[in-house]
Amino acid sequence: MKIVHITAGAGGRICGTCLHDNALVKALRARGGDAILVPAYVPTTTDEENVAERTVVMGGVNVWLQQHVPLFRHTPGFLDQPLDSRTLLAWLSGRTGSAKAADLGPLTASTLEGELGHQRKEVAKLARWLAREEKPDVVHLSNVLLIGLARSIRAATGARIVCSLSGEDVFIDSIPEPQRSRINDLLRERAADVDRFVAFNRFNAGFMGGRLGVPAERIAVIPHGVDLASFPATPPDLAARRRQRGGKLVVGFLARGCPEKGLDQLVRALPIVAERHDVEVIAAGATIDTERAYLAACHALACDLGVADRFRWLGQIDRDAKLDLLASIDVFALPTPRAEAKGLSAIEAMAAGVPVVASGHGAFPELLDDERAGLLHVPGDPAGLARAITAILDDESLAARLGGHGHALARERCSAAGMAAEHESLYRSLTGSDARPSALRGRR
8 A cells, every 4th residue: 555645845944744744654664654755845844854755746936937927837847847956946945934825825726726727737747747656545635725636636546535634724814815715615625535634633623624514524533643762751750850950940832933823922921920930931943034023022022021031032943952942841831822733842742741731722622631731721811821830830749740641641642653553544444455554665
């Protein structure tokens, strides 16, 4: 059984979808699976070994030109090929941070039109390549914004189509009308071309299922999994961690520096927590050009609130630095004002044995096991966020209990191996294959 994952690159920044798909394909291969990860638009970026193919499909330069310059919708392949150079696309990927979702409505609608859109030449090229070179049994698309590819892929290969639900609503809802309504209509239409959707949690299965008009029986819920070998086998001694710092306490944050992840909420909560504890916030995540003004506002807010010396933004960090950060904090906070679809960094914090504080909506009530692995607060309420953080910092036994339960929960429900096994079962149910994959094929 051959599995091809197609994952949209994220412009040189580490994103949750790239992390998830890379971990999944790596774990499928570790189980003997015949799976490859194919980047779309630009190369993928991850903080661990990147298992993606060197081939980039739906090359970002050609996709953009075919949207904006009608001539390029008809040029022969030998003229398009240099524009799909991995070197060029890698260079481009570091310069896409200035693109705003609000400006991408027409392009998004066109790609969702698939074989009927301006990028029909790229769609046909991808379908031919899959049919000739890869011969997949299942093609797994990383998010619903790629489902315009499904119809042509199925016609060319006969493959079953799986699509992940990855929090695309944030991007879609930032697109102005009339494009937003057109995109939502296309998503509901093209959802019929997908055999099964995958959500990371029950919340997002219901939420996106409603938006797409997809019944529950067509959505599998498979939690994100992490490579547990990178995390401690037993929960850390959080009290000893505090003592080593002489009582200095640290709240961690790992996410993009953008409004929907709630970094400003954490900055607003910081002076309230600092009234009771000697505490600092250490935050890290991807930084793109369109979000630099927001980050500057967070720094200015910290200055205005008198906590600039307690707030550190590290920017995008590598895997070792991320693991070091998780091994050095007392509480992890992710106060998303908008319902979160994934919460991958919260899962990593749980795997590290750190208690989590998060907004009481989206993925988090389920992920935190009804506050047995962390505490929830009212979304958009910095005072409530501060109370939850303070409650954990006040009580070492509570911190240990929450961290320990989260650690056990992550190892039970959120391993990369378990995630891969559940996907294998899903793929077999769609293809009618009872045999476990044994061949390993992939080119770097």
